[in-house]
Amino acid sequence: MTTVLDTVVIGGGAMGSAAAWALSRRGREVTLVEQFGPAHKIGASHGATRNLNPGYHQPEYVAMLAEGLALWEELEQESGEQLLARTGIVNHGVNPHFAEVAAALTSAGIRAEFLDPAEAGERWRGIRFDQQVLHMPDGGQLNPEAALPAFQRLAAARGAGIRHHTKVVGFEMHDDGVRLTLESAAGTEVVTAAQAVVTAGGWTEKLLGRARGKDAGEIRIPQLTVTQEQPAHFRITDTGAVWPGFNHYPGPDYQGWYSPVYGMQTPGEGVKAGWHGVGPVVDPDHRDFLPEPAQLAALQDYARQWLPGVDADSFEAISCTYTTTPDEDFILDRVGPVVIGAGFSGHGFKFTPVIGRILADLATGTRPAPEIFRASR
Ligand SMILES: Cc1cc2nc3c(=O)[nH]c(=O)nc-3n(C[C@H](O)[C@H](O)[C@H](O)COP(=O)(O)OP(=O)(O)OC[C@H]3O[C@@H](n4cnc5c(N)ncnc54)[C@H](O)[C@@H]3O)c2cc1C
Numbered sequence: 001m002t003t004v005l006d007t008v009v010i011g012g013g014a015m016g017s018a019a020a021w022a023l024s025r026r027g028r029e030v031t032l033v034e035q036f037g038p039a040h041k042i043g044a045s046h047g048a049t050r051n052l053n054p055g056y057h058q059p060e061y062v063a064m065l066a067e068g069l070a071l072w073e074e075l076e077q078e079s080g081e082q083l084l085a086r087t088g089i090v091n092h093g094v095n096p097h098f099a100e101v102a103a104a105l106t107s108a109g110i111r112a113e114f115l116d117p118a119e120a121g122e123r124w125r126g127i128r129f130d131q132q133v134l135h136m137p138d139g140g141q142l143n144p145e146a147a148l149p150a151f152q153r154l155a156a157a158r159g160a161g162i163r164h165h166t167k168v169v170g171f172e173m174h175d176d177g178v179r180l181t182l183e184s185a186a187g188t189e190v191v192t193a194a195q196a197v198v199t200a201g202g203w204t205e206k207l208l209g210r211a212r213g214k215d216a217g218e219i220r221i222p223q224l225t226v227t228q229e230q231p232a233h234f235r236i237t238d239t240g241a242v243w244p245g246f247n248h249y250p251g252p253d254y255q256g257w258y259s260p261v262y263g264m265q266t267p268g269e270g271v272k273a274g275w276h277g278v279g280p281v282v283d284p285d286h287r288d289f290l291p292e293p294a295q296l297a298a299l300q301d302y303a304r305q306w307l308p309g310v311d312a313d314s315f316e317a318i319s320c321t322y323t324t325t326p327d328e329d330f331i332l333d334r335v336g337p338v339v340i341g342a343g344f345s346g347h348g349f350k351f352t353p354v355i356g357r358i359l360a361d362l363a364t365g366t367r368p369a370p371e372i373f374r375a376s377r
Contacts, residue, residue: 126309
C-alpha cells in the first residue's frame with residue numbers, strides 16, 4: 001500500500017526542522033522524517049550552543065543576518081523559549097576583512113565597534129587579546145537543544161507530521177513528484193509525495209545519489225565534504241569572568257594553528273573552543289567519534305596561551321560533522337520536485353530560520369534563492 005503525502009522534509013536537524021516550521025506557517029501539509037531520535041548527537045545540530053557571529057561582509061549573508069535576528073526573535077515569541085543569549089561576539093587577531101565587516105554591518109543596522117586589545121582584555125579577562133578587536137554586541141549564542149524542538153513543536157501544532165526513527169532508504173524522482181521508501185520499526189512503507197525537501201546534512205550526497213528518476217535524470221550539486229570536527233569544552237577557572245562568543249584569526253607568526261579558532265561559553269559545560277573545518281574526512285555512517293590527538297593537543301595549547309580563564313587540561317571533547325562545499329557557500333536550490341538545503345559547514349546555524357524561509361520559498365515557487373547558493377554554480 002502506498003501512502004500519499006504533499007511535502008516530505010527529509011532530515012530533522014536544524015535545517016529540516018526550520019523548513020517544516022516555515023512550510024507549516026504557509027499552510028502546506030508537511031511530514032518531516034528523521035532517521036534517528038529527537039536530540040540525537042550523530043549529525044551537526046546537537047549541543048546547547050552555537051555562535052550567532054555577525055562577522056560577514058558579503059551582501060547575501062549580511063541580509064540573511066538581519067532577517068535572521070528578526071526571525072529568531074519571532075520564534076522566541078511564538079515558542080515562549082529564550083533561544084539567543086545576547087552575549088555579544090568579539091572577533092580578533094589578523095583578518096583583512098574586519099573593516100568591510102564593520103561597514104557592512106553598520107549599514108545593515110547591526111552594531112559593530114573596534115576596541116583596542118587592552119580594553120577588550122579588561123572587559124573579557126578570560127580571553128587574551130593582542131591585536132585589533134571587532135566587537136559586535138548584537139551577536140551571541142543560540143541553543144540548538146531548545147531551537148530544534150521549538151521548530152518541530154510549532155510545525156506539529158499547525159498539523160505537520162514529525163516522524164523520528166524513520167529512514168528514507170529509497171528515493172525516486174519523477175516529473176510529477178517523488179516516490180520514497182521509508183524504513184521504521186513499523187516496517188517498510190512506500191510514500192509518494194508532490195515534493196521532497198532534502199536537508200540530510202552529511203548524508204545528502206548518499207541520498208541524492210539514490211535519487212535516480214526514470215524520467216527526471218539526476219541531481220547535480222557541488223561536491224560535499226563531510227568532516228568530523230572536534231571542539232572541546234574547557235573547565236572555567238575564572239568564575240567571575242564574562243564570556244562573549246569569539247573568533248580568533250591567526251597572524252603570520254602564530255605557531256601550531258590548524259585554522260582560526262571559534263569559541264563561546266556553554267552554561268554548565270565550560271568554554272567551548274574549536275578549530276574550523278579541519279577534521280578528518282568521514283563517511284557519516286562510519287565514524288569513530290574520537291578526537292584526533294594532534295589537533296586536540298594543539299587546541300589545549302591554544303587554550304593555555306589564549307584563554308587564561310580556563311583550565312587547558314580539564315576538558316570534554318565534542319564530536320560533530322561539518323558538510324562543506326568547495327566555496328563554503330551553502331546549496332539552496334530546487335530541481336523539479338526536489339528542494340535541496342545542504343553544505344552548511346560550520347557556519348549555518350545562525351541562519352537557520354532564514355534557511356527555512358528560503359527552502360519554503362523554493363518549495364512554493366515564491367522566489368529563487370540568492371545566486372551564490374545555486375546548485376549549478
Ligand atoms: C562543532 C560544530 C560547531 C558549529 N558551530 C557553529 C556556530 O558557532 N555557528 C553557526 O552558525 N553554525 C555552527 N555550526 C554549523 C551548524 O551547526 C550546522 O551548519 C547545522 O547544524 C547543519 O544542520 P543540518 O540540518 O544541515 O544538518 P544535520 O543536523 O546533520 O541534519 C541532517 C539530518 O538528516 C538526517 N538524515 C540524513 N539522512 C537521512 C535519511 N536517509 N532518512 C532520514 N533522515 C536522514 C540525519 O539523521 C540528520 O539528523 C557548527 C557545527 C559543528 C559541527
